[in-house]
Amino acid sequence: MIYKITHSTTYIYETPVAVCHNLVMLTPRDDGNVRSLSHRLTIRPTPPISARRKDFFGNSVHSFSTEENHKQLTVTATSRVQVSPPNLPADETTVSWERVVHALKEQQDPNWLSVCPFQYDSPRVRRNTDFESFSKESFSPERPVLAAVRDLTTRIYGHFKYDSKATHVGTPTEDAFKLARGVCQDFAHVQLACLRSIGIPARYVSGYLRTNPPPGKPRLIGADQSHAWVAAYCGPDLGWVDVDPTNNCLCSTDHITIAWGRDYGDVAPIRGVFLGGGHHQLLVSVDVHPETEQPPS
Secondary structure (H helix, E strand, O other), X not given: OEEEEEEEEEEEEEEEEEEEEEEEOOOOOOOOOEEEEXXXXXXXXXXXXXXXXXXOXXXXXXXXXXXXXXXXXXXXXXXXXXXXXXXXXXXXXXXEHHHHHHHHHOOOOOOHXXXXXXXXXXXXXXXXXXXXXXXXXXXXXXXXXXXXXXXXXXXXXXXXXEOOOOOOOOOOHXXXXXXXXXXXXXXXXXXXXXXXXXXXXXXXXXXXXXXXXXOOOOOOOOEOOEEEEEEEEOOOOOOEEEEEOOOOEEOOOOEEEEEEEOOHHHHOOEEEEEEEOOOEEEEEEEEEEEOOOOOOO
């Protein structure tokens, strides 16, 4: 499936901003099942200082600085990507989850060094016994790892209620877990904490979700906006498997990866600082559509 994606973010300031410094992470990753065909980032006003680099996790980061008075800043990312479906075996044919954990612990897994950053605590996701206990119902002894991961995804989906007013971007994962409600960021953080608490490496994935429901069926939550999900490490043969706890599904051609990290803090789409401006208004518009369809009007 080939998609064209347009993601536009506009900041409107009450008074002029004199200086701003920003980091933008809106370039699709070119690996796994996503192939980046083209990408363009447009910033208005045009910044005199800008640079591109790769971060520790291999994500593309664009930094820029503007040092002229402005009352509006617009960042527009236009991308064209090709997304292929994952090739996964039957759940019950995968190795036991204990075998995955043991191989990593004993450094017998050939990928153990690269997955280490996703095995332990991160600033927004900390392991504890509550998350471990919740996970144990899915990760019973000798259960195949993919079956266990998918069952945990289903249980989080059933346990949580999607509620955009229940949490905010800084809500601790422990609080979201107790509330049993939140947005895709909270669903993902909770599943990360559950997986890591039993020794399964897991990473936070940011991107987009495209839905095209049949007549009479609801659109998936997260359609035509930024979305977040989880990738669980299932051993060297299977590798990373992306699952979406917000929508209770395996990720396929409807999920488009932009970046991944330990938690949301590693992959925020836009972050920065500015001097001046007073109160400001944030406008975000995201269009995701297959190339064979007409773009949204």
